Amino acid sequence: MSQGKRGVPAPGVLGLVLGVLGILLLLTGCDSAPAAKGEASAALDPRAAVRVTQVRNGSAEESLRFPGVVQARERVSPSFLHGGVLSERLVERGQRVEKGEPLARLHNPALEPALAGAEGRVKELDAHLARLERDVERARVLRDRNLVAEEELDRLVSEREATVQAREQAMASRADAAAQVEEMTLRATFAADVADLLIEPGDFVAAGEPVLALSGIDGVEVSIRVPVTLGARLTAGMTARVSPTLQEGRFQGRISSVGRAGSALVPVVIELEPDSRLAPGESVQVYLSVPTEPSLQVPLSAVQDPGGHAPYVLALTDDESVRRVAVAPGRLENDWVTISAPLSLGDRVVTAGQGRLQPGDSVRVLP
CATH class of the missing domain: 2.40.420.20 (conserved putative lor/sdh protein from methanococcus maripaludis s2 fold)
Known part of the structure; x- marks a missing residue:
């Protein structure tokens, strides 16, 4: 191939380069034309x-969150019906007890003598009634022989009937005294754990004063309080979600009861599923999904x-x-x-x- 002067490309090579440059300029012009047109249009539009x-x-539901504390579904703080001195405590804090198991005993010097007196009165009336039964039978025999007057027989029968009624009253008094003595022993009303001990042996206990606290083992629940306007939109059976505050996890629950406000807040109880693994006293967050207008x-x-x-x-x-x-x-x-x-x-x-x-x-x- 022939070449021109030194440093100057041949005419064929120069034409090829110029052709490629023309194609590139044409493509560049086609790509930038719409953008330039759009920019020009936007620049001309004063709006x-x-x-x-x-x-x-x-959304059809509103999600709300409330703090709460897990508590046993069954819980009680038992107390004695009468005052006295706590003579014996039979359980320790944290101990598992069964239904009917004795928890503590009370000493009241007035209750056991009352039971003894009631029992003595019943025995006295039993003996008197037995003697009257014999007297009535003897009077009937003598009356058949015309040896006693009819009035004497009637008097003995009336005295026997009065004694029977008195005996029934004495037996009722004895049963009441026995029940009072039985109440001197405090017993568990359901299977539970001893959550706390409130009275020490030797301390005086007033009638109705809690002696200890029992926490049932048959399920747990959460009690929260909500505003009155929200309480009116909640019903038993609605679902809830419960999350522990200090650990991971989320458990399903269901509203078991909705109270009515005596003040500004309404008590709401959420019953948890049996597999929730939450312990009484644990702090939780309760999430409620409430229908909205x-x-x-x-x-x-x-x-x-x-x-x-x-x-x-x-x-x-x-x-x-x-x-x-x-x-x-x-x-x-x-x-x-x-x-x-x-x-x-x-x-x-x-x-x-x-x-x-x-x-x-x-x-x-x-x-």
Whole structure:
């Protein structure tokens, strides 16, 4: 192949290079043309650019959280019916006891003598009644022979009947005295663990004063208190989730009862599943999913002046102009806020670019 002067490309090579450069310039011009056209179009459009989001329906449930403490489903602090001195305590703190097992004994010097007196009265009346039975039978025999008057027989029969009634009253008194003495021994009403000891042997115990605390072993529950307005929306059987505060895990529960407020709060009891592995006294968080009324939601970024006295959103009309709509914000859920406002489902609200907008301004909606 022939070459020109030193350092100057041959005519064929120069033409090939110029052709490649022309193709590259043509491709570059085609790619940049739409972008340049779009930039020019945006530069010519005086309307403010905004981004919008449609108003949506809020969730049908509201999730609420309350602190609580696990407690045994059966629990009691037993006490004596009468006052006295605690003579003996038969259990220790943390001990497992069965139903009917004795827990403690009381000493009251007035109860056992009362039982002895009642028993003596019954024995006395038994002997008197036996003697009257013999006298009545003897009087009947003598009356058949006309040896005693009818009035004497009637007197003996009446005295026997009165003695029978007196004996029945004495037996009732003896049963009551025996029950009082039996109450001097405190017994477990169900299988439980001894949670605490409140009185020491030798201390005086007033009637009705708790002696110890029992925590049942047949299941656990959580008791919480909720506002009155929320309590009216809760019913027995609704599900709940319970999470321990100091460990991992989440357990299912069910509302077993809802009280009525005597003050500002309503007591609610959540019964836990048998496999919850939660111990009485453990601190937990209770999550309730409560049905809510239908509501509208907008992104939190759409609400202007949310902490002020007149929060509002900027909504778009069909002709892409802005109108100002006053709103009353409610609960926040994943960056969406529930509102009360004269808006409808699907209405568009401005979420970005609303800094200098005024009611009536036309805007350009960015994709």
